[in-house]
Amino acid sequence: MANLILSAMFSVVVPAAPAALGVLIRLRTELTTTLAERDAARRAELTARLDTARADERARITREIHDAVGHNTTLIAVQAAALAAVTTDPAARETAEQLRHLAKQSLAEMRAALGLAGAPSHxxxxxxxxxxxxxxxxxxxxxxxxxxxxxxxxxxxxxxxxxxxxxxxxxxxxxxxxxxxxxxxxxxxxxxxxxxxxxxxxxxxxxxxxxxxxxxxxxxxxxxxxxxxxxxxxxxxxxxxxxxxxxxxx
The missing domain is CATH 3.30.565.10 (Histidine kinase-like ATPase, C-terminal domain)
Known part of the structure; x- marks a missing residue:
């Protein structure tokens, strides 16, 4: 009786073993693929966060440069225009106009170099x-x-x-x-x-x-x-x- 039971179990298990092994291999492959995809997605997310942080920092630096240098350059242009308007010396007026032009040109070139919207081409x-x-x-x-x-x-x-x-x-x-x-x-x-x-x-x-x-x-x-x-x-x-x-x- 025992021999019959063992023979029956053997006849069932042995033919099913390759199928079970195949299922295990497939599950392992799917699990490995899933883990790799999750790892790639995690790395992509980290890269995106770093890129965003860098872009935000560049934008912040750009704004600071523009605000600081742009403010002083604008003041130079305004004061030069005021000097040109009140002076009676032709040479001083010409120099003041040139200073105003250079200040405006410097501001435009700075905006172009910083890539600000509406800036003229280089x-x-x-x-x-x-x-x-x-x-x-x-x-x-x-x-x-x-x-x-x-x-x-x-x-x-x-x-x-x-x-x-x-x-x-x-x-x-x-x-x-x-x-x-x-x-x-x-x-x-x-x-x-x-x-x-x-x-x-x-x-x-x-x-x-x-x-x-x-x-x-x-x-x-x-x-x-x-x-x-x-x-x-x-x-x-x-x-x-x-x-x-x-x-x-x-």
Missing amino acids: NGLDDLPRLITSTRTAGVQVTYTGIDATPSPLISRALYRVVQEALTNAVKHAPGAPVEVTLTRDSTRITATITNGPPTAPSPDLTPGGTGLEGLTERVITAGGTLSATPTPTAASPYAPPSQPEIRRK
Whole structure:
């Protein structure tokens, strides 16, 4: 009798074992998949929270910069306009108007750099004549030779910033010196050459330091060009994609 019972159990269990094993494997696979999906969802949620926190922090910093710098810049523009309205000296009036224009332009460029809504687009190659004119109005002797070209916006903005930073450095470190700005181009590159003579006046009392050239180097390299600040500084950006572009950091 016992043998019959064992034989019956064996005949039932043995054929069912593969099916039961298959069910266990399937359940284990489903459980593993579910846990992996939950883990991925948890990581995605954490990443989203971090991205949101970073975005909120960037927005906060942007607002603080805009509020602080924008307030002072607006005051400069308002006071310059008031001075231009009450002064009887033509030279003082012209200087005040120039200060007001520069303050408004600085505010607009700051808003564009911070990506604020309604801000105008960044300056580019077409805006260089206006930059040269405003620099001359400020009393700097600038000779400018431009070109007729339509590079990409990235290259156009890089060229504008190269000339702008060079003029700023000339005013700071070589006051009274004439500055020559020359743009040239060939089939592959646009080259900006900015030179200045020795200073003829004491340096203005400006805050030293800054990372203008470092940031400018990164901007030019990003545009696929090279930048050097030497006794004969030049900056070049590609106009058309060369076959083997050369990018060098000096």
